Amino acid sequence: MTTTTASTVSSLTGLPHWETIPADIPAATAEIKAAIRARIEASGRTVAHVIAEIESFLEGEIADIVAARARGEEVWPVIDYADIAAGTVSADQLALLKRRGCAVIRGHFDRAEAEKWDRDAVEYVDSNKFFEAYTGPADDFFGSLGTEMSKPEIYPIYWSSAQMEARQHPRMATVQAFLNSRWTAESEGHQWFDPEVDTLYPDRIRRRPPGATSGGLGTHLDPGTLDLWMTEGYQQHFRRLFSGDVAAYDPWDAAYRTEASQYPGSTMCSAFRTFQGWTALSEMRNDQGVLHTVPIPKAMAYLMLRPLLDDVAEDEMCGVQPNRTFPVNERYHAILLEAVSAIPDVEPGDSVWWHCDMIHSVAPVTDQQGWGNVMYIPAAPLCAKNVAYQTKVREAFLAGNSPYDFPEENYEASWTNRFGVDDLNDIGRRGLGLDA
Numbered sequence: 001m002t003t004t005t006a007s008t009v010s011s012l013t014g015l016p017h018w019e020t021i022p023a024d025i026p027a028a029t030a031e032i033k034a035a036i037r038a039r040i041e042a043s044g045r046t047v048a049h050v051i052a053e054i055e056s057f058l059e060g061e062i063a064d065i066v067a068a069r070a071r072g073e074e075v076w077p078v079i080d081y082a083d084i085a086a087g088t089v090s091a092d093q094l095a096l097l098k099r100r101g102c103a104v105i106r107g108h109f110d111r112a113e114a115e116k117w118d119r120d121a122v123e124y125v126d127s128n129k130f131f132e133a134y135t136g137p138a139d140d141f142f143g144s145l146g147t148e149m150s151k152p153e154i155y156p157i158y159w160s161s162a163q164m165e166a167r168q169h170p171r172m173a174t175v176q177a178f179l180n181s182r183w184t185a186e187s188e189g190h191q192w193f194d195p196e197v198d199t200l201y202p203d204r205i206r207r208r209p210p211g212a213t214s215g216g217l218g219t220h221l222d223p224g225t226l227d228l229w230m231t232e233g234y235q236q237h238f239r240r241l242f243s244g245d246v247a248a249y250d251p252w253d254a255a256y257r258t259e260a261s262q263y264p265g266s267t268m269c270s271a272f273r274t275f276q277g278w279t280a281l282s283e284m285r286n287d288q289g290v291l292h293t294v295p296i297p298k299a300m301a302y303l304m305l306r307p308l309l310d311d312v313a314e315d316e317m318c319g320v321q322p323n324r325t326f327p328v329n330e331r332y333h334a335i336l337l338e339a340v341s342a343i344p345d346v347e348p349g350d351s352v353w354w355h356c357d358m359i360h361s362v363a364p365v366t367d368q369q370g371w372g373n374v375m376y377i378p379a380a381p382l383c384a385k386n387v388a389y390q391t392k393v394r395e396a397f398l399a400g401n402s403p404y405d406f407p408e409e410n411y412e413a414s415w416t417n418r419f420g421v422d423d424l425n426d427i428g429r430r431g432l433g434l435d436a
Contacts, residue, residue, distance in 0.1 A: 014039065015242065017232040019261045021322055025226070026315030032229050033317075037308055040244035047308045050244045054302045055335060057246075061099075061296045062339045075295055075341040077103045081171065084178045098182060098252065101297035101355035104344055105175055108279065109166070114348035117162035118281035118373050121205055124160040128415045135409075153214060156409045158202040159400055163375055164419035166279055167200045168428030176379040179275045179353060184253045185381075192254040193272065193383035199390045200431035201271050202403045203376035206278075208368060214289055216364035219328040219340065221303070222269055222276065223357050224262055225320050228304065233260025241304050251297040251357060258383035265323030270389040270405050273378040276360075277353040282371035286342040289365025289372060293354050294328075294339045300357040306332055328359050353379070390433045397432060 015035045022028035040047055068075050077096045083089045084105065097103050125131070131151055157163070166172060180195035208214060228234045235242060236256035240249040258272045284290055303326070307317045318332040330337065336359060343352055354360055356378075365372075380386050392404040398421070400413040412418050421434070429435045 015235050017235055018230045019232065021226070021263050022230070025321070028230060029226070029317055030314040033308055033314060036229070036242050036305075039242055040308075043244045045244045047244075047305065050246060051302070051305055051309060053246050054298075054305065058296065058299065058302060058335055061298075062335070065295065065339045065341060069341065074344050076100065076293075076343055078344060079103050079105055081105050081107045081109075081175065085171075085174055089178075094182075098297075100295040101251070101358050102293050102295050103179075103353050104346060105351045105353065107349060108175060108351040109169070109171060109349035111347060111349045114279065114281050117166060117375070118207075118348070120162040121155070121157075121160055121207070121281075121375075124162065124415075124417065125155060125157065127417060128412075130155070130157070130411060133411060151209075153206055153208050153212070155205040155207060156402065156406065157205060157412055158403060158406075159397060159412050159415075159418040160205075161417075161419050161423070163202070163205065163377075164423065164428065166375055167198075167202070167377055168425050168431065170427065172377065173198060173427050175351065175353075176381070179379050180381050182252060183274050184250070184255070187253060187255050190255075192256075192258045193274075193381040193386075195381055197382040198427075198431050199271065199380045199382055199386040199433075200393065200428065201269075201273065201378050201380035201386075201389075202393060202396070203378070204406070206372065206374045206376070208289070208365075208372035210368060210370055212368045212372070213366045214362075214364060214368070216289055217362040219292075219294070219333075219337065219359055219361040220325040221328065221357060221359050222325060224268070225265065225322050225324065225326060226317060227261060227263040228320075228326075229317065231261040231263075233257060236260075238304055241301055246301055249298070249301050251300055251355065254383075258385050260385070262385075263322045266407070268323075268405060270385070270392070271378075271380045272383055272385045273356045273380050275353040275379045276356055276358075276376075277351055277378045278374040278376045279351045280346040280348055281373035281375060282348055284346050284372050285369065286345050288368050288370065289363050290343050290346075291352060291354075292340045292342050292361045292363055294336050294359035295341055295354075296336075296339060297355045297358060299336055299359060302336065303328070303333070303359075351377075387433070390431075394432045394434065 016031055018028055037047055065075050077100055079093055176198045177196050185193050185195050233256050319327045396403045400418050401410045402408055
């Protein structure tokens with residue numbers, strides 16, 4: 001149902017809500033901002049006081065991150081796969097993972113296996129003459145290579161043996177379940193997701209060659225856009241923030257968001273991902289155009305309430321708009337940018353993970369030293385939202401088409417050596433909803 005009046009309210013938040021993109025976005029923006037301000041002020045506090053509380057918390061976290069970097073320490077937690085498999089990850093590591101919201105998993109896969117996947121991906125595209133058929137980027141989410149323009153940096157392929165073997169690998173399932181368990185999956189008498197089952201969210205491959213120049217990606221996040229303020233499910237998820245109770249807001253509580261409506265767009269993710277992630281297929285030094293994050297999960301509180309301050313126009317949300325990534329910039333979010341921190345160096349078989357609401361970027365690089373190859377594989381546990389998307393994924397898999405969240409390029413539809421139903425193991429069949 002879509003509403004454009006304040007008389008229709010969320011059962012938990014008392015806020016106007018729009019389950020599809022409002023016809024008049026500026027008017028809806030002004031309306032929801034006024035309603036959230038009134039909600040906060042009803043608690044006896046002002047928006048300025050609430051923002052000051054968030055900023056005080058952020059200053060402490062940022063100071064700790066800057067000090068760790070100054071001491072030459074890794075800001076990102078680094079966890080050995082062997083400890084995850086054995087259940088011996090230390091309490092200190094678990095606490096740091098929750099605090100930082102990101103991690104590198106060392107030895108997630110054997111190096112030889114990851115390097116074989118890299119070779120297999122090359123053989124897959126070469127055997128199907130992909131580069132002869134390639135028509136250029138179908139979206140502008142990732143920057144193009146400044147060199148070797150005939151080949152993309154991002155390969156829009158999804159159903160290679162390399163990708164599917166990694167997605168359905170028992171070691172991947174082990175790590176995904178471990179990461180999912182950092183979240184509160186059950187609360188208020190409802191199980192929001194099943195931490196033990198992943199839905200095999202398909203994404204692409206990146207292969208950046210030595211000598212490449214890439215513009216990278218600016219600081220942003222991917223969980224949604226205006227729907228985070230305007231749809232009922234997200235209003236319920238962020239209800240603590242929208243009531244001014246920052247202390248009660250828990251970025252690890254999945255309540256309501258696994259069933260929330262999302263506005264469509266070419267850069268959207270239809271699934272709920274507890275963590276975004278990728279698996280390294282080559283060695284990468286952390287000064288060679290790699291992933292950075294603002295490793296503070298609760299920074300989301302600042303991003304959600306920052307538009308309510310007086311320096312933002314009433315019909316604006318700090319630049320957030322449908323069909324775009326959620327921007328994080330110097331004008332509105334300068335306090336956060338000092339905390340931007342690179343991943344550690346990684347080797348083939350390591351994996352990299354960051355909380356789904358985490359600010360991240362990819363640094364630019366000139367004349368890259370060595371390859372920069374990854375497979376994007378997140379943790380997308382079984383839940384109402386992911387079951388709905390799973391149907392579309394299954395259809396795309398069976399047809400060899402591009403998944404719904406991505407441009408409709410369908411390069412693999414005629415490729416006879418793509419991964420097939422008979423190649424699925426129990427994890428893969430369950431993840432695609434084929435186990436019934």
